Amino acid sequence: MPNLTKLFASVAICAMTAGIAQADDAKAPAAAADAAKSEAAAKPRTDLSADTVVATVNGQDITLGMMQTVRDGLPAQYQQLPDDKLFQGVLEQLIQQTALAQLEEKRITQRDKIALEVQKRAYLSGAMLNYTADKAVTDDAVQKAYDAKYAKAKPTKEYHAAHIIVKTKEEAEKIKKEIDNGGDFAELAKKNSTDGAAANGGDLGWFKLDAMVKPFADEVAGMKDGEVAGPIQTQYGWHVVKLLGTKMVDAPKLADVRKKLVGDIRQEAVQKRVKAVVGEAKIDKMTNGIDPSVLKDQSILGSN
Structure with missing residues (x-):
């Protein structure tokens, strides 16, 4: 037996499309009937419940509760349809589903029974x-x-740094020398660094030391704002790092971490x-x- 969730989703989309198309095609010939029923439609029922029967298929009920359950399981784009089209589409899905289920029940196999139980x-x-x-x-x-x-929780220290990462120590030493001689760190990062931060001049943003690998974190912890250090070896390669700033951060507010x-x-x-x-x-x-x-x-x- 196919996966029921995927199967029902497929049937839902097909039936939804069919129901909407039928509703649109029926607008012109149904105009007179709609006009005749307008007075009744102006007085919506107030006795609705999950057990309210909206249709029957060979005597088997389709209820409002079933329709709401199907609606809640539809993709978001279908849930946003106009109410009349959504109602018609969901009803058409359940009519098709019920008719097919009745047919399948006549030949249900052990595989089907097991799948339903699971x-x-x-x-x-x-x-x-x-x-x-x-x-x-x-x-x-x-x-x-x-x-x-x-x-x-006590205030914690966060660091703002940029880095240039390359494959060899020799490359890192050469870049560090260029920076010491006045080279622009960000431009050298864009030109030489091999990671995604290169596009932003090597900027790593704000972080806590425990978010970084130990050799890198240990070096950053001992640096002063504006200082450039390296080469530093990690499992990712060789780094030249610049400390851009530090700050103390209080514990987050409840609203910020509630989720x-x-x-x-x-x-x-x-x-x-x-x-x-x-x-x-x-x-x-x-x-x-x-x-x-x-x-x-x-x-x-x-x-x-």
Whole structure:
């Protein structure tokens, strides 16, 4: 059975296009009917719910909740369509999907049943983990995470430097000599440096020492503003470096790191949940005698 997510996405796009085309083609002949229904359309229903039936296919219901679920899974460009076109496209998709599903159910194979079960378990487990993560993120939890990481944080020193990196020590020594004799560092970087920073005159921006490899960081830490040092060897090559400035930086504000903290909280909550659930479950593995390579044997699943 094909991957259901990819299959449904493909059907969704095809059906969406077909639904929109049908809606556009029907505008002219349907004008009179629309006029006749305008009074009714002016009074939208107020009793709508996820269970509201919007269509049936051979007696099988298509509900408003199904339509909203499909809409939420569509690519962004389709979600931005005008409401009437989006509604028609989603409905057409579900009509096609339901009709095809009814046909497939008559010949469903073991492979199909297994694929559906795997998709179901994946969806339910994902929903549980999303619920767990969402529930863990509160203003109080974010504040506690911020305090734990930054409340006692002291100002840190950041460095602004530029460098020229070349393959050999001899090249680096030659460039350093040119700079000592008045050569322009940025121009020499553009001309000689072999990394992406060359286009910006070798400018590496602001950084903390722990973001750089040790030989480079150790050299920068002992330099004065405006000083040029080198050659310095790292695993990347030979560097000539110029310290452009330093500054002390306070701990970031909560608003600046909230997104990162929320991500950390969600990840921690999910990891704890998985560990707890698996730890409490009664798990019996019966894999003795099963060759791992059997997963490559497609005959296990049978034919489509």
